[in-house]
Amino acid sequence: MTAGALFFAFNVAPTEEMVLIGYKMTPWHALLLLVVSLLIMHAIVYTVGFKGQEPGADGFWPLFFQFSVVGYAIALAVSLGVLWIFGRLHGLGLEVLVMTVIVLGFPAALGAALSRLIL
Amino acid sequence: MVVVGHSRQDEHRRQKTPLAERAVALLGLVLVLGVAGLLVYYSVAGDRSPADVRVRPVEVIALEGHHLVRFEAFNRGGETAAQVKVVGTLQDRQGRIMEESTVKLDYVPSHSRQSGGLYFQHDPSQGRLRLQAAGYSDP
Numbered sequence: 001m002t003a004g005a006l007f008f009a010f011n012v013a014p015t016e017e018m019v020l021i022g023y024k025m026t027p028w029h030a031l032l033l034l035v036v037s038l039l040i041m042h043a044i045v046y047t048v049g050f051k052g053q054e055p056g057a058d059g060f061w062p063l064f065f066q067f068s069v070v071g072y073a074i075a076l077a078v079s080l081g082v083l084w085i086f087g088r089l090h091g092l093g094l095e096v097l098v099m100t101v102i103v104l105g106f107p108a109a110l111g112a113a114l115s116r117l118i119l
Numbered sequence: 120m121v122v123v124g125h126s127r128q129d130e131h132r133r134q135k136t137p138l139a140e141r142a143v144a145l146l147g148l149v150l151v152l153g154v155a156g157l158l159v160y161y162s163v164a165g166d167r168s169p170a171d172v173r174v175r176p177v178e179v180i181a182l183e184g185h186h187l188v189r190f191e192a193f194n195r196g197g198e199t200a201a202q203v204k205v206v207g208t209l210q211d212r213q214g215r216i217m218e219e220s221t222v223k224l225d226y227v228p229s230h231s232r233q234s235g236g237l238y239f240q241h242d243p244s245q246g247r248l249r250l251q252a253a254g255y256s257d258p
Binding site: 019026027031070071077093096 | 136140141143144146147148150151154155157158159161162165166199201226228229230231232233234258
């Protein structure tokens with residue numbers, strides 16, 4: 001999952017738009033994006049039915065908490081790390097920093113979810 | 120409601136889930152909830168005041184042929200300022216303007232700092248140096 005998140009995040013992190021979106025959105029937008037990222041991740045791996053889908057015999061909540069939430073946490077960590085590597089976080093206040101991490105966390109979450117299907 | 124459902128499921132799979140996996144799940148949950156909590160806090164109690172960029176000189180460096188004034192811009196407001204124009208004026212002892220230099224900063228996000236530099240032909244230590252943000256645009 002980390003590999004997938006890195007693969008997606010590295011491609012978009014150096015661009016100006018990621019940071020710009022983070023500046024323009026309000027915390028409500030960011031919160032919504034967090035929920036959407038999490039749901040999309042869960043949907044891709046367990047419910048949409050792509051090839052390589054994981055068998056979801058365990059019920060919704062255990063799967064959600066054991067894999068999707070953890071996967072999203074990984075995606076956020078990767079997002080933070082990649083932004084830091086590209087020097088995007090220099091001098092940023094906490095609020096803007098968190099929002100930028102969430103914005104990049106969306107492609108990172110997609111990458112993480114897709115890598116679970118492939119690997 | 121979600122938390123209640125979670126703990127019930129926890130009981131259910133206590134036997135078959137390894138401890139390390141549960142610990143990681145908990146760590147991930149704490150991290151995501153922490154970020155979500157922070158966002159809720161900023162949504163409700165966050166600073167929505169207009170951008171307020173303050174500029175202060177950090178150091179003056181004498182270069183060959185001109186002087187460099189390194190400065191730091193800090194946005195005290197809650198909104199992000201883009202295209203921030205920083206103007207530095209150098210006055211002599213009588214208060215006449217000797218020189219003016221300007222630079223544009225791409226972004227100064229809320230509660231964040233950006234740094235930059237202004238060049239002057241005259242030595243800033245020989246006069247009075249004033250740095251200020253002249254204006255910005257919304258991002």
